[in-house]
Each structure stands twice: as structure tokens, then as C-alpha cells.
Amino acid sequence: MYTKAELSRIRKSFWTAFGTYMRPIPNAQGRRVNWQNYKTGVKEIYFRMKAERGFASVGIEITHRDEELQELFFEQFGQLRKILEESTKEAWEWKLHEQNEFGQVISKIEKVKPGVNVLNEEEWPEIISFLKPRMIALDEFWDLVKPGFEDY
Template sequence: MYSKDQVSQLKQEFWTAFGQYIAPQLSAEGLRINWINYKTGIKHLFFKMQADKRQATIGIEITHPDAGMQELVFEQFKEFKKLFEAQVQEEWEWELGAVDEYGKKISRIYTVLPGVSIFKKEDWPALISFFKPRMIALDEFWNDAQHSFDVFK
């Protein structure tokens, strides 16, 4: 069992390592970007990577406090589902009106890598191999689709 400080330190160590590994990768527009804190330019819309002691998750989270707006943004993503799946080269889970770990209603499009732990350094290559191509694919998708979401800015 890890102490709170050890948990924080290991997580920080992983995300720093991942950030250094992916830093040379330019965005679809050819720009340097912060992959870990990806800016979509749309309020309440995030590309998130998470890892804990059981699994890793990457996805799009729509956190708009208004349920109707959240559904509109989600429906807009559904209009791009074929393009999205072509970019990520796999099917992801699509959840409208899910509840996050804090009890907040969100909608999300995500995929999971089970059986890995951010606390096991021997799992880090698998985590990086999971996150990197999917984050790059999300960026490529967003480069093509983002202007259709400008109405939500």
C-alpha cells in the first residue's frame, strides 16, 4: 500500500515521463502542444487520459452543467462517428449522461486498457503505448472536426 505522497509522486513521475516521451510529436497542424493538458478550445469539453491501479482510460468528456447542452455536444460528436472511428481505428464506448467519480453528470466517448497499473513501472510502456497513438488520433480527428463545434464556444 502506498502513502498519499507516494501515490502522488508515482503519478507525477509517470505523467512527466509520458510528457517527455510525447513532446517531440507535433500536432496535426504541425505545432508543439501540451498533450497531457490538451486544449480543445471549447468550454466543458476535454480530452482526458487517466490511469489508476486497475486500468487506463482515454476519452472525450463533455461536462457542460446544462444537460441539454451536454446532449447537443454529444449528438454533434455522433454526427462525426465514422470519421472519429476512422481516425482512432477502433470502436470506443459512447455514454450519454454517465456519472463521474464525483457524482457529476457527464457524457463521454472513451476506451479502456484493463489490467494495468500506473503504480507498476513495468506497466508504463504499455500505458504509453496505449495513450500515445490514441491521443495523436484524437488530435487528428479534432483538427478535422473542431470547426463544427465552434457554435459551443
């Protein structure tokens, strides 16, 4: 069993390692970017990465409090689904109106890798190899489609 402090230290070490690994990689516009805290520039749309016990995931979260507007954003992404799948070269899971770990209703489009454990440092390369190409692809996708979301 790990203490809360140990869990926190291990997770922090993982994200520091991930950030160090990703630091030299520019975004789609050739600029430096903080990959682990990616800023979409559009309120209520976030790119989230998770590395936990049992899975890693990367995705787009739509957190607008107004569920109808959240659904509109989700539908707008739905119209861009083919572009997303071409950018990432894979199908992603689409989830409208589900609760997150804080009890908030969100919608998300994500890819999950089950069977990995961030607490096992030997699995970090596998987790990073999962997250890296998907974040780069999301950035390229977002560079193409962001103007359509900026007016909301």
C-alpha cells in the first residue's frame, strides 16, 4: 500500500518525466507548449490526460455548465469526427453527459488504454508512448478546427 504522499510523489514524477520528454516537441504552429497542461484557448473545452492505476487516457472534455450548450459543442465535434479520426488514425469513444469524479456533468471524446499502471515506473514508457502521439494529433486537429469554436 502507498501513502497519499507516496502516490502524489509518484504521479508528480511521472508527469515531470512526461513533460521533460515532450518539452522539445513544438505544437502544430511550431511554438513551445506545455503538453501536460495544454491550453485550448476556448473556455470549457479542455484536453485531458490521465495516468492512473489500471488505465491511461487522453481526450477532449467539454465542461460547459449549460447542458444544452455542452451538447451543442459535442455535436459540433461530432461533425468533425472524421477529421479527428484521420488526425489520430483511430476511432475514439464519445460520451455525452456523464459525471466526472467531482460530480459535474461533462461530455468527452477520449481514447483509453486499459491495463497500465502509473505507479509502476517500468510501465511509464508504454504510457508515454500512448499519450504522446495522441496529444500531438489532438494539437494538429485543434489547429485546424479551433476557429469554429472561438465565437461561443
